[in-house]
Amino acid sequence: MSHPLxxxxxxxxxxxxSLADVRIGLSADVRHASVAALNRLLAHTMALRDxxxxxxxxxxxxxxxxxxxxxxxxxxxxxxxxxxxxxRVQTLGGVxxxxxxxxxxxxxxxRAPRGIETAHHQLERLLDAHEFVLGEARxxxxxxxxxxxxxxxxxxxxxxxxxxxxxxxxxxxxxSRPA
Numbered sequence: 001m002s003h004p005l006x007x008x009x010x011x012x013x014x015x016x017x018s019l020a021d022v023r024i025g026l027s028a029d030v031r032h033a034s035v036a037a038l039n040r041l042l043a044h045t046m047a048l049r050d051x052x053x054x055x056x057x058x059x060x061x062x063x064x065x066x067x068x069x070x071x072x073x074x075x076x077x078x079x080x081x082x083x084x085x086x087x088r089v090q091t092l093g094g095v096x097x098x099x100x101x102x103x104x105x106x107x108x109x110x111r112a113p114r115g116i117e118t119a120h121h122q123l124e125r126l127l128d129a130h131e132f133v134l135g136e137a138r139x140x141x142x143x144x145x146x147x148x149x150x151x152x153x154x155x156x157x158x159x160x161x162x163x164x165x166x167x168x169x170x171x172x173x174x175x176s177r178p179a
Contacts, residue, residue, distance in 0.1 A: 020093035026149055028093075034152040035094030037140040041160060042085040042097050043106035044133045049078035050103075051129060054112055055122040067119055067174070074126075074167050081163055088155050109133075123175045130168035137161050 014020060019028055019035065026034075056071035086096035097106060109129050117125070141156040 014095055016095045018095070022091070022093040024091065024151075026092070030147045030149055031092040031094070033147060034144055034149045035089050035092050037144065038085050038089045038092075038152060038155075039094070039097050039102075040106055041133070041137060041140065041156065042082060042089065043103045044109055044129075044136065045078055045082050045085060045160075046097070046103045047107040047109040048126075048129050048133065049075055049082060051109070051112055051126060052078060055117075055126065058116045059119050059122060060116070061119045063119065063174070067122075070170065070174075071122075074170070077163060077167065081159060084155060084159055088152060091151070092149075120175060123171050127168060127171045127175070130164045130171065134161060134164050134168070137164070 019031055022031075024031075052071050052075035056068055056075060059067045059071060061067075086098070089096040097103065109132060110125065112122075112125055137156050137160050141153050141161065144150075144152040144156065
């Protein structure tokens with residue numbers, strides 16, 4: 001009779017929090033700092049991805065179709081960003097967050113209620129989430145640059161920050177009032 005594997009008994013080839021000895025010209029200390037920063041941003045990205053999918057499934061109202069499509073488009077873009085962040089963690093020799101429990105323990109984005117919110121409240125929550133992630137990302141990008149980790153800095157600035165700024169603007173335009 002076989003015994004099911006549990007997190008405690010499953011064999012792992014690399015423990016979470018450890019670094020593989022990759023040879024990319026960055027010290028272990030620099031790589032460790034960047035992996036921690038990227039995993040935090042990855043958890044936020046996973047949480048925001050899920051907020052977008054929840055909103056996609058549950059939006060209603062006069063602009064249902066438009067929001068339904070917008071939320072799905074932003075969801076897909078967050079999935080692409082997640083992959084880029086996770087691959088950078090692995091490139092640095094780290095282990096990327098990958099499970100819902102990782103998101104819960106690492107991300108501080110506000111959680112949506114289990115019920116259905118109004119479209120306006122969905123948009124407000126998404127706007128707050130983008131602003132929160134941007135507030136976290138900018139100092140992490142600067143820190144990576146100061147440590148000489150240009151690849152991590154470039155990823156955070158050119159992909160994460162630009163995507164969040166653009167998505168935030170799209171969301172904001174749905175709730176802003178004309179001048």
